[in-house]
Amino acid sequence: MRGLLKSMGVTLAVFARKPVTREYPDTHRPLPERDRAFPLLLWDHDLDEPFCTGCHACERACPVECMTVLMKDNPNHRTQGGDSTRRKIVDKFWIDYARCMRCNICVEVCNFDAIAMNNTWQGHETSVYDRADLIQDLPQLLAEHKAGAIKPWVPQ
Amino acid sequence: MTTVPFPHEHEFETQDLMINMGPQHPSTHGVFRMVLQVDGEVVRDVVPYIGYMHRGGEKLAETMDFRQGIGWMDRTEYLAQHNAELSYVMAVEALAELEVPERAQWIRMILCELNRLSSHFMFTGAFGTDAGIFGTAFVYSFREREVILDLFEEISGDRLMYAYFRPGGLAWDVPDNFARRVAEVLKSTRQGIKDMDGLLTENEIFRARTVDIGKISAADAIDWGCTGPVLRASGVPLDLRRTEPYLYYDQLDFDIITGTNGDVYDRFVVRVEEMRQSVRIIEQCMERLRPGPILPDRLPRMLRTPPGEVYLRTEAPRGEYGIYMVSRGGNRPHRLKIRSSCFANLQALRDMTIGSYVADAVVILGSLDIVLCEVDR
Ligand code: SF4
Ligand code: SF4
Numbered sequence: 001m002r003g004l005l006k007s008m009g010v011t012l013a014v015f016a017r018k019p020v021t022r023e024y025p026d027t028h029r030p031l032p033e034r035d036r037a038f039p040l041l042l043w044d045h046d047l048d049e050p051f052c053t054g055c056h057a058c059e060r061a062c063p064v065e066c067m068t069v070l071m072k073d074n075p076n077h078r079t080q081g082g083d084s085t086r087r088k089i090v091d092k093f094w095i096d097y098a099r100c101m102r103c104n105i106c107v108e109v110c111n112f113d114a115i116a117m118n119n120t121w122q123g124h125e126t127s128v129y130d131r132a133d134l135i136q137d138l139p140q141l142l143a144e145h146k147a148g149a150i151k152p153w154v155p156q
Numbered sequence: 157m158t159t160v161p162f163p164h165e166h167e168f169e170t171q172d173l174m175i176n177m178g179p180q181h182p183s184t185h186g187v188f189r190m191v192l193q194v195d196g197e198v199v200r201d202v203v204p205y206i207g208y209m210h211r212g213g214e215k216l217a218e219t220m221d222f223r224q225g226i227g228w229m230d231r232t233e234y235l236a237q238h239n240a241e242l243s244y245v246m247a248v249e250a251l252a253e254l255e256v257p258e259r260a261q262w263i264r265m266i267l268c269e270l271n272r273l274s275s276h277f278m279f280t281g282a283f284g285t286d287a288g289i290f291g292t293a294f295v296y297s298f299r300e301r302e303v304i305l306d307l308f309e310e311i312s313g314d315r316l317m318y319a320y321f322r323p324g325g326l327a328w329d330v331p332d333n334f335a336r337r338v339a340e341v342l343k344s345t346r347q348g349i350k351d352m353d354g355l356l357t358e359n360e361i362f363r364a365r366t367v368d369i370g371k372i373s374a375a376d377a378i379d380w381g382c383t384g385p386v387l388r389a390s391g392v393p394l395d396l397r398r399t400e401p402y403l404y405y406d407q408l409d410f411d412i413i414t415g416t417n418g419d420v421y422d423r424f425v426v427r428v429e430e431m432r433q434s435v436r437i438i439e440q441c442m443e444r445l446r447p448g449p450i451l452p453d454r455l456p457r458m459l460r461t462p463p464g465e466v467y468l469r470t471e472a473p474r475g476e477y478g479i480y481m482v483s484r485g486g487n488r489p490h491r492l493k494i495r496s497s498c499f500a501n502l503q504a505l506r507d508m509t510i511g512s513y514v515a516d517a518v519v520i521l522g523s524l525d526i527v528l529c530e531v532d533r
Contacts, residue, residue, distance in 0.1 A: 034309075036313035104319060117313065
């Protein structure tokens, strides 16, 4: 009987405590800046082009092979009359969010700080009706940072 | 082993009934199936079936280089990911003869012990549900686990698949407010342990469900290859943190908790006491944590190891989690074998269950605290 009363004492004490539950779709917990949702490409606002040079480093390092990168000559390069120092630039980029395991390796291997993990709730709430819709192409990957919607956190 | 008399043994002939439990069953902690042969309420035989979660993990890890493999290790042991990563990266470090900076080692120890806490919280909650205390214990333990997962998220960015350890150290340094946050987490954890203890340990109903159920002797537990709390509950003081100290566990002061009876209740109590010891360990680690580098100075972009082989084991929350790695040179293991603690512990299930009641089979399975992903790899 003593043990039972002790158990009830615990439940009673917890009953008096402040609840910790959040009603999820209505209230969102603030996310830490390091939160890792899915990878995004970053936009160079100064030069108005992506940081990504299409160097394939991330594509090769990805454990689940969910990225596809194509590179092209940068039409905005100095030699072409533009003002960019990037000789090569990304042409096409796909990331299959359905396969990505959010391991952050692509962010670590990128030499140009061109890719970062989405650390907003939008990055987590990516449900779609068709899996094909989870394959993100270059404009989709760039959109959020271009619009200034994320503050990326890149290690080091 | 509990011996329940077979009531009708001599009165009249009864036919044994085969009952299938699982694979989709809420109390099998994953996808696990056992076929029970019951005589009335008494279990005569148990045939466990595993492999529903088999993903060919060991082979898969052989196709991945040493950095990619870390993410995979999380997925073999989804309740003690830091501990699983630790065995893997330490095996790679042993092969590549990497020196790990001191700060990285202390942080690893803190995270592994926090992971042990979160894993044991998960156990106490799930076990409470198995023992028939529906909901209360489970929800309480999840509240405490949540606090720890929040901290992990602030450090590594993910709540479940941290991929935070690297051969040679850590992926990146912990945030500046780490010390304060750990102190906060420990405060709530201490309260949580007290809650779980008060809720279950002395509770008469809980004791009636657990004391003298699923007993296994020390000799049998050793023979089956049990490790971790399952072995220690039978009275064998084997804890790799003490018997084969790795990281800096030899510099710390903590107790090895053992039980006496080897029953389900002891396995629960051992884990609860172990949580208190983990809190002690983390406090000592925090005192010794100094600023410094978290990766060695010279680390190649693509880590390659010389040919060789290594077996490295650490004390994960469920027992000995070992990695046997063979390298033929190059940037990925030639052969990787995971010594799973749950797989070995699960072997003792049949011995423990035969002769007990059907209702206790669930409690016994729960007391082993298996993670099916780790059993099946
Ligand atoms: S994101 Fe970085 S690593 Fe990947 S292709 Fe672009 S520049 Fe290279
Ligand atoms: S986070 Fe990992 S799995 Fe996802 S795209 Fe980057 S490297 Fe690939």
